[in-house]
Amino acid sequence: MKLRAYVIFCMFSLFVIVPSSFAITIDGAISSGEYSKQTEFDKGNFKLLWEFEGEKVFMAIIAKTPGWISVGFNPSSFMSNSDLILAVVKDSQDIKVYDEWSSGMFGPHAPDIEKGGTSDVLSYAGSRSGDTVIFEFSRLLDTKDKYDKAIPTSGKFKIMWAYGPSLDMTAKHKKAGTATVEMAK
Numbered sequence: 436m437k438l439r440a441y442v443i444f445c446m447f448s449l450f451v452i453v454p455s456s457f458a459i460t461i462d463g464a465i466s467s468g469e470y471s472k473q474t475e476f477d478k479g480n481f482k483l484l485w486e487f488e489g490e491k492v493f494m495a496i497i498a499k500t501p502g503w504i505s506v507g508f509n510p511s512s513f514m515s516n517s518d519l520i521l522a523v524v525k526d527s528q529d530i531k532v533y534d535e536w537s538s539g540m541f542g543p544h545a546p547d548i549e550k551g552g553t554s555d556v557l558s559y560a561g562s563r564s565g566d567t568v569i570f571e572f573s574r575l576l577d578t579k580d581k582y583d584k585a586i587p588t589s590g591k592f593k594i595m596w597a598y599g600p601s602l603d604m605t606a607k608h609k610k611a612g613t614a615t616v617e618m619a620k
């Protein structure tokens with residue numbers, strides 16, 4: 436009887452527990468329900484989706500732009516003292532990702548590794564179809580890098596977003612903004 440209960444439990448685990456703990460696939464495509472949290476900026480031209488899994492956060496950006504895209508965390512004023520992830524997605528095979536820190540209100544922002552910090556993107560993928568770009572990445576909620584901000588799993592958190600006019604990452608954003616977001620919604 437005990438064996439039968441064990442077998443039933445194993446089958447349940449395979450079909451129910453395992454799939455739900457691997458809901459996110461970092462593949463540059465976003466399926467319905469893949470991320471449980473989302474918000475949008477710039478009248479929907481820049482969507483941010485996210486999901487927490489253990490000590491990690493998974494984030495996705497869907498934006499309408501021919502250019503680079505970026506999401507940043509907890510700036511003080513404009514861009515100052517902010518942790519940001521900048522992605523240049525030409526197509527699914529040609530993606531450049533930078534884990535950066537902006538020291539001043541209008542930059543400069545430089546890769547954390549150039550300041551003695553660490554590059555903390557754990558996995559990423561993206562795709563582009565015309566001017567619609569998708570970018571997904573994961574990182575630890577708290578990387579312990581002094582050039583990263585810890586991401587809370589609940590409560591309000593200041594997010595910044597931006598996208599460029601082209602794939603030249605030194606070109607100033609076409610649009611950018613900040614918003615206070617409820618992280619657990």
Ligand code: HEM
Pocket residue numbers: 505506507513514519521540541542544595596597604605606607608611612613
């Ligand atoms: C690529 C080089 C960049 C340059 C030269 C630049 C420059 C500037 C400047 C001059 C401003 C002042 C407002 C304005 O003139 O629009 C600004 C604001 C801002 N930037 Fe950047 N920036 C750059 C990249 C980024 C990146 C990667 C992000 C990441 C999210 C970002 C986020 C912001 C935000 C959120 C604001 C404030 C917008 C607002 O509150 O209206 N910037 N930037």
